[in-house]
Amino acid sequence: MEFTFQEIQWHQIFDYKLAWDNLPFIIKGLSMTLYISVIGMLLGLIFGLMLALMRNSRKRILRLPSRMYISFMRGIPMLVFLFILYFGLPMIGIKMTAFVAACLGFGLNSAAYIAEINRAALNSIDVGQWESAKALNMNATATLFSIILPQTVRIAVPPLTNVFMDMVKATSLAAVITVPELFQKAQIVAGREFDSMTFYILIAIIYWMVCVVISFIQDRLEIHFSKFL
Numbered sequence: 001m002e003f004t005f006q007e008i009q010w011h012q013i014f015d016y017k018l019a020w021d022n023l024p025f026i027i028k029g030l031s032m033t034l035y036i037s038v039i040g041m042l043l044g045l046i047f048g049l050m051l052a053l054m055r056n057s058r059k060r061i062l063r064l065p066s067r068m069y070i071s072f073m074r075g076i077p078m079l080v081f082l083f084i085l086y087f088g089l090p091m092i093g094i095k096m097t098a099f100v101a102a103c104l105g106f107g108l109n110s111a112a113y114i115a116e117i118n119r120a121a122l123n124s125i126d127v128g129q130w131e132s133a134k135a136l137n138m139n140a141t142a143t144l145f146s147i148i149l150p151q152t153v154r155i156a157v158p159p160l161t162n163v164f165m166d167m168v169k170a171t172s173l174a175a176v177i178t179v180p181e182l183f184q185k186a187q188i189v190a191g192r193e194f195d196s197m198t199f200y201i202l203i204a205i206i207y208w209m210v211c212v213v214i215s216f217i218q219d220r221l222e223i224h225f226s227k228f229l
Contacts, residue, residue, distance in 0.1 A: 013197055013198075013201075014197065014198050014201050014202075015195060015198045018193060018195060018198055019198050019199065019201075019202045022189045022193070022199070023202070025185060025188075025189060026182065026185045026186050026189060026199070026202065026203065026206075027206070028180075028185060029180055029181045029182035029183070029184060029185035029186070030182050030206065030210075032099075032179060032180055032181040032182070033168065033171045033181040033182045033210075034168075034210075035099075035103075036099070036102045036103055036106060036171045036174060036179070036181065037106070037164065037167050037168045037171055039103040039107065040102075040103050040105075040106030040107040040110060040167055041106075041107075041110065041163070041164050041167060042107070043103065043104070043106075043107025043108070043110075043111065044106070044107050044108075044109075044110030044111045044113075044114045044163070044167075045114060045160075047107065047108065047111035047114075047115075048110070048111040048112075048113075048114025048115040048117070048118055049114075049115075049118055051066045051069065051070060051111060051112070051114075051115035051118075052114075052115045052116075052118035052119040052122060053122075053144075054066035055067060055070070055115065055119050056119060056122060056123070066115070069112065070112040070115055070116065072112075073108065073109050073111070073112035073113075074112050074113065078105070078106070078109055078170055078173055079173050079176065081105050081108075081109055082101065082102065082105045082173060082174065082176070082177055083176075083177070085101040085104060085105050086098060086101040086177040087177075098174070098177045098178045098179045099179055101177060102171070102174040102177065102179050102181075106167055106170065106171065110163055110167055113163050114160065114163060117156050117159045117160060117163070118152065118156060120155075121152035121153075121155040121156040122148065122152055124152070124155055125148050125151055125152060129143075129147055129148065129151075130143060130148070133147055153225060154222075154225035154226070157218060157221050157222055157225060158218065158222070161214060161215070161217075161218040161221075164214060165211050165214055165215075168207065168210055168211065168214070169207055169211075171183075175187060182203055182206060182207070183203060186199040186200065186202065186203040187199075
C-alpha cells in the first residue's frame with residue numbers, strides 16, 4: 001500500500017485556529033514559567049558559588065559536604081525532588097506553596113550543576129593571579145570578587161546559559177505539583193478541547209522561542225565579556 005503526504009489530515013495534527021483562539025489563555029502560564037526559572041537560577045547561582053568555593057577549599061570539613069550535596073542532587077530526578085519538597089516535607093510539619101516548592105526545588109537542584117561549572121571556571125584562572133594579588137596585600141575576599149570572578153564569568157556564561165535553558169524547559173515538571181505554568185495551562189486546554197497534539201505542538205514552539213531569545217542574550221553577553229580579554 002503506497003502512502004502519500006496528501007493523505008495526512010493535517011488539521012488533526014495541528015489546528016491553527018484552535019491554537020490561536022486559546023493562545024491568550026496558555027500564554028498566561030509563560031510568566032509563571034519565567035518567574036520560576038529566574039528565581040531558581042538566582043538561587044542556583046548564589047548557592048552554586050558557595051558550593052564551588054567549598055569544593056575548592058583546603059579544609060575537608062567544607063569539601064566533603066559539598067561533594068555529597070552535588071552528588072546527591074545530580075543523582076536524583078528533578079520530579080522526585082519536587083515531590084519530596086511539596087508532598088513529603090508537610091508530613092514532618094514543613095509546608096510551602098507549590099510556587100515556593102518549585103522555585104526552591106529548581107534552585108537547589110541547579111546549584112549542584114552550577115557549582116561544577118563555577119569550580120571549573122575558577123580552576124582555569126592562573127594561580128599566579130592569586131599570588132600577585134597577595135603580593136599587593138589584597139585579602140582573599142577582595143581578590144576573589146575584584147580579580148578572579150570577573151574573569152570566570154566570561155568562561156562560565158555558555159554553560160550557565162545551558163543550565164538556564166534546561167531549567168526553563170524543566171519547569172514543565174512543576175505542573176505535577178499544581179503550579180499554573182505554561183505546560184499546565186496547555187494540559188487544561190487540551191483536555192477541554194480534546195486535541196492534545198495541537199496544544200503540545202503549540203507549547204513546544206513557545207518553549208523553543210523562549211530558548212531562542214535566551215541564546216540571543218547569551219551571544220550578546222559573550223561579545224560583551226570578550227572585550228575584557
